[in-house]
Amino acid sequence: MTKPTPQQAALLAEWREHLIHARRRSPHTVRAYTAAARRVLVECSLSDWNAVAALDVSAMRRFLTRRRTEGIGNASAARELSAVKAFVAFAAGEDGDTAIARMRGPRLKKGLPRPLTPDEAVHLAQDVVARATEDWIGLRDRAVLLLLYGAGLRIAEALSLTGAAATPAETLLVEGKGGKQRIVPVLPVVQDAITAYAAACPYPLHPAGPLFRGAKGGPLNQGMVQKVVAQARRALGLPPSATPHALRHSFATHLLSGGTDLRSLQELLGHASLGSTQIYTRVDAAQMLNVYRAAHPREKAG
Structure with missing residues (x-):
């Protein structure tokens, strides 16, 4: 995968800091959300927060389609969409209404937890x-x-x-x-x-x-x-x-x-x-x- 530009790397660093310190996300979530943001920045050629906030539904669908060709399933696609939604919402700010916020992910069949005796x-x-x-x-x-x-x-x-x-x-x-x-x-x-x-x-x-x-x-x-x-x-x-x-x-x-x-x-x-x-x-x-x-x-x- 193409490396992020210096401008994109700066956005990723800011996003990661927000996840760690403001949202207090787990290390696993920070890694997953940062990786998803990196992919969407590079593949959609987004270089500043305004461009991220303006990401439209068509571009997001193309992005998810490309991810599907890489072999990810419904659950992974749903997680990817959720991570990118959070990234775009952060770019738009508290009062921003983003186009992809209303996008629905693939339907998932919820399995039951399997407890131990x-x-x-x-x-x-x-x-x-x-x-x-x-x-x-x-x-x-x-x-x-x-x-x-x-x-x-x-x-x-x-x-x-x-x-x-x-x-x-x-x-x-x-x-x-x-x-x-x-x-x-x-x-x-x-x-x-x-x-x-x-x-x-x-x-x-x-x-x-x-x-x-x-x-x-x-x-x-x-x-x-x-x-x-x-x-x-x-x-x-x-x-x-x-x-x-x-x-x-x-x-x-x-x-x-x-x-x-x-x-x-x-x-x-x-x-x-x-x-x-x-x-x-x-x-x-x-x-x-x-x-x-x-x-x-x-x-x-x-």
């Missing part, structure tokens, strides 16, 4: 301890996974916790998407896991510094957690859907099965809309149907 979640957390190269690293990984399963945190939220969270407490102040804060209760088993890790960690955990450290002392990154979970799920014979994020799905599904109401679950998960939380009612119903089919005599006989 309680036993699978526990075994996953135990396995990362057993296969860790050092004791403190195993305790660290267990604490991270228990925060995902026991408190419903996103992986980025868990890794953004500071050393202040090492002090045992019944609640945690979590900063979610868009800088939105929420308070989540912390189960004793999760508190104990964090305390055990903090006691074993060879690096000082300053209140304003990262709680979870990598092997060399820097902040722990998402890729390492994903790698550890992938190794553990293969060892346990779990499906590819058993990812760190699946532990958050499990938290939500198991709470809903236990009688938690949707509004409370929405608050615990940090969802902006109730619609995002309602998908878990479908998961619960699907699980009930599977149990029925496995247990009902007529189903077995048929």
Whole structure:
């Protein structure tokens, strides 16, 4: 792909800074949104903010068509459109009305989250301890996974916790998407896991510094957690859907099965809309149907 011009590179740098500092997006989102902006700048020959704000529907459709020829599917095309919409909206400013803001992306068939069973979640957390190269690293990984399963945190939220969270407490102040804060209760088993890790960690955990450290002392990154979970799920014979994020799905599904109401679950998960939380009612119903089919005599006989 053609390199961006110096003018385009300057726009990208400004966009990236906005995503990091003003929008407080995750590193993954920053990379994806910056890459999409880079592609649209280069392919549509846009060199200043006015040109970006004026990007029309026809040009955007041609851009997405070219991306399709590169092999991206509906989900990727929808993400690309969403990223470019945000980029164009930033160029237009708060009062700007852009042509592509009303563009609709391809229809996506929403799949249901695939939670783990309680036993699978526990075994996953135990396995990362057993296969860790050092004791403190195993305790660290267990604490991270228990925060995902026991408190419903996103992986980025868990890794953004500071050393202040090492002090045992019944609640945690979590900063979610868009800088939105929420308070989540912390189960004793999760508190104990964090305390055990903090006691074993060879690096000082300053209140304003990262709680979870990598092997060399820097902040722990998402890729390492994903790698550890992938190794553990293969060892346990779990499906590819058993990812760190699946532990958050499990938290939500198991709470809903236990009688938690949707509004409370929405608050615990940090969802902006109730619609995002309602998908878990479908998961619960699907699980009930599977149990029925496995247990009902007529189903077995048929």
